[in-house]
Amino acid sequence: MVLKRWLVKWPKILVALLAQALALMVLALGVMLASQWIAPPYAYWPLVLVQGVLAAVLSHWLGLPSWWRWIQLLIPLGLYGALSAGVNPWWGLALFVLIGLVFSNAGHERVPLYLTNSVTRQALKALVAEQVALHCSEHDSAQNVRFIDLGCGLGGNVVFMAQVPNVQVSHGVETAPIPYLLSKMHTTLRGGETFATDLWKVSLADYNMVYAFLSPEPMVKLWQKVSQELPSGAVFVSNSFAVPDVEPTEVWILSDARQTQLFIYKI
Ligand SMILES: C[S@@+](CC[C@H](N)C(=O)[O-])C[C@H]1O[C@@H](n2cnc3c(N)ncnc32)[C@H](O)[C@@H]1O
16 A cells, blocks of 8 residues: 555556566566476467556556556557567667657646647637627727647647637647647648747746646646736636636537537636
C-alpha cells in the first residue's frame, strides 16, 4: 500500500516500466522453479504471453488506469512478434520517438492530443456572436474578440476562429513538437498564429476569449490562472472538463455524437 501511494507521484510510463520489470522477475523465478519438473528449453511464445499477462496484472495492482493493461499485455507480444518477423529494432525506436513528439504533454501534463470537432467550432462561433452582442453597447473595444486556444493541437481552432467575423486576434500555444510544427504551418497558410509557448507561461491579459480542451488534471490550476489574468467581461470555455467546485455561468450541451459539453465561465 505504501508502495502504491508512493508510485502515485511517478509518471505513468515509469510505473508501466516497473510493472514490466517486476513481471520479468516473477517470470524468471517461475522458469527456475518450473525447470525442477519440466526440462528446458521452453517455447518463447508462451513465455512472452505470460510476461504480458503478468505485466497487465501488476499494472492493475500498481494502480495504473485500465487501458494500460492492454498496452502492457500487447507490448511484449508486439516486440517479440516484430523481432520474429525480422523487423529492424530501429523502427521500434523511431515509432517510440514519433509518438513521444506527438504526445509529449501526455506524460507530465497528463494532456494527450485529441481534437475539437466541427460542431464544437460552430458553437464557439455562436459564442463569439453572443459576446459581441452582449458587449458592443458597453465597450466599443469589446466588439472584437481576442481568442486563444491553450494547447492548440494541430491549430484547427485557431485557423477557424481567425475566419470568424469580429475575431480580431486568433492565437494558439502548443509545446508538443510535431503538433506545434503542424499548427504553425496550418496557421501560417490559413490564418491565426501559433506560438511554441507553454500555456502556463502565456499572459492571458490581452485575450477576452480563452478556450481549452485539456483533461481533468490541470483544471484547478488553470482556473487560478484564468481568473487572475483575464480581464473583466472575458469568457473562459473549457471543452468537456469542468473546473471543480466552480459554478459555470453556462453549460452548453452540443448535438454531436459525444454530446460535447462546453463549460462557459464569464469573468
Ligand atoms: C486535447 S488536445 C486539444 C487540441 C486543440 N486545442 C483542439 O481542441 O483541437 C490538448 C493539447 O494541449 C497541448 N498541451 C498540453 N499541455 C500543454 C502546455 N503546458 N503548453 C502548451 N500546450 C500544451 C497538448 O500537446 C495537446 O496538443
